[in-house]
Amino acid sequence: MTSYRAIVVGLGGLGSAALYRLAADLGPGVLGIEQFELGHHRGASQDHSRIIRLAQHQSEYAALAAPAYKAWDEVESESGQQIVTRTGGLVIEDRVARRGAATGTRNIEGYTDVFDRHGVAYELLDADELTARWPQFRLDGGEQALYQAESGIVDAARANAVHVALARAHGAEVRTSTPVRAVRPDGDGVAVVTDDGVLHADRVVVAADAWTNRVLAGTGTTLPLTVLREQVTYYATPHLAEFAPSRFPVFMWHGRHNFYGFPVYGEVATKLGQHMGGEETTADERTFDPDPVRRDRYAAFVDEHLPRFGGPELYSKTCLYTVPPDQNFVLDTLPGHPQISVAIGAGHAYKFAALIGGLLADLAQDRAPAHPIDAFSITRPALTDPSFPRSFHT
Template identity: 55%
Template sequence: MITVPRSPDLRHVVVGCGGLGAAAAYWLARAVGGRALVLERDTLGGDGQDPARVLRYAQHRDADAALAREAYATWRDVERVSGQTLVTETGGLIIEDAGPRRSLGERAAVADRHDVDFELLDARAVARRWPQFRLAGTEEALYQRRTGVVDAARADATHVALARGHGAEIREHSPVRALRPTAGHVEVVLDDEVIRAERVVVAAGAGTNEVLDGLVDPLPLTVRREQVTSFATPNLLDFSPARFPVFTWHGTDTVHGFPVDGEVVTKLGHEAATDARRRHEFLSAHVPGFLGPERHTRTRLATVPADQHHVVDTLPGEPRVSVGVGARDAFTFASLIGRILAELATTGASRRPIGSFALDRPALAAAA
């Protein structure tokens, strides 16, 4: 382990300013003020992705479930200090319409272990409570009332604004080409400058391996591509957040439905290969009132570890560099993971249970 004396002339650098990076920027700036420097290779908020993300209280893994309460509390803290509304709780359904329902049983078991309230519903109970659905009668569902929607674009912008308010410097169009640890600091290499950093947080998404080249074996990362199609439904009251939940439907295709929140449209998340005909067939059969004139389809990209689990850790042998990569339902934990990364950068450790998110975990090595 390398021990580095603290120096007031060294910066704390965050590489990447997406969901995790923007959150890390805020929580780090709260701790070190103007010594925080954030380097984003592109334009802030310029990816054009759809901002709606599912916020889940009932998780399918124990490691995530152990952090869910604090993840929600962290979002509320950010809302409190910013005066912004980032989270809308709508309740959430996970519906399965065929085959073995192992995911519902597994999620229910995890919820039980972590004292999360939920309901298991048959098709008649779902249709009775939410008549917007048209069901065949063989479906089963899990309902959790605290599920909702977080506006990712608004959350990122809020984290960035709060970071600047605490004195952080945020630079756009500043790709990091390499990190070079030395005895007294970490050199952050840009195209036309080398920055001396006391600690570095890497939250670079698809660019993670490029930034970490030479410091660690390449991480097995995959880019997931989903599209979100918006419909100008005329049935605004029926699909308002107070009357209609976020839903995930597992069947021939897996889709995610969002009520009218923010934009005056309903939204359907689906695999990029799903064509318009199949989207309309699914909605016509199962949620007909959801439909309206199709407004736009946006692509959502997410870089995730191959074992579908977060990475939140310091580099083995180089604790001055910490790394964050989100996984499934990652935006539920975005602000909390940023907070943990800031802890690793300022204290070298976190009191939160992040052992399952280690860089050297066997499952990640096997996936590599």
């Protein structure tokens, strides 16, 4: 076939979810195109685990959090596969380290304010209460924490594979190792240029992340995106029982650096990362060699605050964040070309991926999105005003 009802460009977290939802709606005549092999490690959606949580510091994300859980439940129900593991989750604020820092709403009060407005249950814990419940932590006494029981892990690599499998079950076609050289409006439809020829579609969803501007070049659209190389480290802790998902929660640590961590999952190892702050790069120029400065920073944090979480380094690995100036998603159609939809996850979308797939299917089929996404418009000032200041929460 060279003509399709819908084509999805990029089959990472958001693209694979969109492919599934489009195939469920339209059946055969839907195509997903991936420039590498499925499950590759060059983008943003690889690895075993991402944090899923109701804890959001902005209402536009909080409005999507509960529906995202429902969307993952739907995927699990249809596939018979477990993707989400609830562990409970902590947001820990080191108030001494953050004293005088401009945190905006990204502090404990910012989270609780949004929780209160959205009717979400939570607990506030001081340092003593936290360590009484989870003695794995070593705290200084100046910390405060928020605990929310529904937080947990969404298995990213497994979820991508499940979305693709479900899409195929609904009749979708998948092409791998097929770079898309250009996407161009073609009358009311779209021409998709590959090395094997030109494909045509009524609608196209571009979920190409760090390669987005390259794919969109033929549309005349260029988005102000920054690509960052981030990394995580797995530790082969000998204390497996203490850090089992049933006994240790996912956590985010807001201090001098913002860390996030996981119990033993995917590998026989714990996992630690730092949110944002990686070096700027491009999809072509990035390296896969972990940053030794970050390795040492992670090890120092573990030694100080989670000594039994650590152990021999199993491995460190890198991934890419593709981030607009305001660090918010892009979920919209191109101005003047509503047959082309664009998704950018801004380095924090995976928890919402199953839901975003449905929202992209709505956009591609000219339906009003099932949930509010006006904040993620492609015409907002952060994407159209060259003087808009870059504001990354690191």
